[in-house]
Amino acid sequence: xxxxxxxxxxxxxxxxxxxxxxxxxxxxxxxxxxxxxxxxxxxxxxxxxxxxxxxxxxxxxxxxxxxxxxxxxxxxxxxxxxxxxxxxxxxxxxxxxxxxxxxxxxxxxxxxxxxxxxxxxxxxxxxxxxxxxxxxxxxxxxxxxxxxxxxxxxxxxxxxxxxxxxxxxxxxxxxxxxxxxxxxxxxxxxxxxxxxxxxxx
Amino acid sequence: xxxxxxxxxxxxxxxxxxxxxxxxxxxxxxxxxxxxxxxxxxxxxxxxxxxxxxxxxxxxxxxxxxxxxxxxxxxxxxxxxxxxxxxxxxxxxxxxxxxxxxxxxxxxxxxxxxxxxxxxxxxxxxxxxxxxxxxxxxxxxxxxxxxxxxxxxxxxxxxxxxxxxxxxxxxxxxxxxxxxxxxxxxxxxxxxxxxxxxxxxxxx
Numbered sequence: 156x157x158x159x160x161x162x163x164x165x166x167x168x169x170x171x172x173x174x175x176x177x178x179x180x181x182x183x184x185x186x187x188x189x190x191x192x193x194x195x196x197x198x199x200x201x202x203x204x205x206x207x208x209x210x211x212x213x214x215x216x217x218x219x220x221x222x223x224x225x226x227x228x229x230x231x232x233x234x235x236x237x238x239x240x241x242x243x244x245x246x247x248x249x250x251x252x253x254x255x256x257x258x259x260x261x262x263x264x265x266x267x268x269x270x271x272x273x274x275x276x277x278x279x280x281x282x283x284x285x286x287x288x289x290x291x292x293x294x295x296x297x298x299x300x301x302x303x304x305x306x307x308x309x310x311x312x313x314x315x316x317x318x319x320x321x322x323x324x325x326x327x328x329x330x331x332x333x334x335x336x337x338x339x340x341x342x343x344x345x346x347x348x349x350x351x352x353x354x355x356x
Numbered sequence: 357x358x359x360x361x362x363x364x365x366x367x368x369x370x371x372x373x374x375x376x377x378x379x380x381x382x383x384x385x386x387x388x389x390x391x392x393x394x395x396x397x398x399x400x401x402x403x404x405x406x407x408x409x410x411x412x413x414x415x416x417x418x419x420x421x422x423x424x425x426x427x428x429x430x431x432x433x434x435x436x437x438x439x440x441x442x443x444x445x446x447x448x449x450x451x452x453x454x455x456x457x458x459x460x461x462x463x464x465x466x467x468x469x470x471x472x473x474x475x476x477x478x479x480x481x482x483x484x485x486x487x488x489x490x491x492x493x494x495x496x497x498x499x500x501x502x503x504x505x506x507x508x509x510x511x512x513x514x515x516x517x518x519x520x521x522x523x524x525x526x527x528x529x530x531x532x533x534x535x536x537x538x539x540x541x542x543x544x545x546x547x548x549x550x551x552x553x554x555x556x557x558x559x560x
Binding site for chain 1: 414415416418419421422425426427428429449457458459460
């Protein structure tokens with residue numbers, strides 16, 4: 156399964172979701188598919204986008220609004236302990252997707268540590284996550300969509316191909332503080348919350 | 357592990373922990389993410405028991421940074437609570453998440469490595485932490501008295517204005533009382549209590 160095709164299937168169902176993406180391939184591919192500037196593309200802190208999303212999910216003004224984390228397996232493996240934290244909460248509105256290609260794609264597909272058959276869903280279950288699934292094809296993705304879109308916490312591993320060459324789609328043409336303000340202003344408009352004060356900070 | 361020093365009893369400073377807790381509430385905080393050291397544990401227990409605060413126990417301190425940062429975007433007020441050793445491990449995430457994206461995050465951190473902290477496990481990171489924060493241009497200040505505690509809400513607002521991590525170091529005198537007595541040798545860790553791993557755990 157190609158990550159681009161996988162995201163093309165997923166993206167039309169994201170209109171209700173608040174989306175947080177880890178840096179690297181997940182962010183770049185999501186941007187390529189959606190051109191969404193309502194997504195928070197974390198440009199650093201590799202491994203902590205899922206923690207950031209947990210903070211969003213736990214404090215959403217409407218706790219039924221879905222929060223999606225688009226994580227990478229390289230990122231997740233830098234912060235495996237966060238699965239224990241996430242498992243301790245498992246908010247109903249949080250959907251954690253792990254784009255698993257077993258390699259560092261943006262640097263040329265160099266393999267990650269571990270075995271090709273490392274079972275990320277089993278790792279999540281071992282951490283205490285109740286509901287974890289693995290999707291290996293677009294057909295499985297289509298079949299899983301109702302479960303993905305239903306209320307309730309879900310940890311979903313998306314097994315995608317590792318390409319033999321660097322794959323670096325054009326990244327978002329904004330970064331840093333602009334990323335903060337685009338996402339924060341979107342949250343204010345959509346949910347009526349006050350992220351920034353009267354003086355704009 | 358037993359303390360190597362005859363410390364003040366915790367009840368001496370219980371009022372201070374209560375005051376810090378009240379100051380956190382006065383900041384409007386509704387989410388706290390934490391990983392305690394022994395100085396911060398009583399505060400963490402108070403936050404965890406407070407129904408007005410969503411308290412998240414994390415497995416690594418940088419998670420607390422990221423969780424608090426995410427909560428910022430829903431308009432929630434959040435804090436990260438940890439020991440100085442934990443903050444020492446967070447510098448990469450604080451730089452590449454909070455500095456890069458200019459996201460404020462308010463941290464309550466034990467001031468380990470101070471003159472009145474004679475725990476050997478805290479010396480290396482405790483004394484070097486503030487120069488690292490200086491290098492990153494992350495403001496910090498000491499909270500050493502009840503009067504300082506009362507200024508925490510003011511500091512919280514100032515943190516948002518700074519658009520970056522701001523650290524409130526909680527002094528030993530506030531959390532543990534004044535150091536009493538002369539240092540005595542710490543009992544050597546044994547295999548039964550985990551050796552060096554237990555030393556690190558007990559210091560957190």
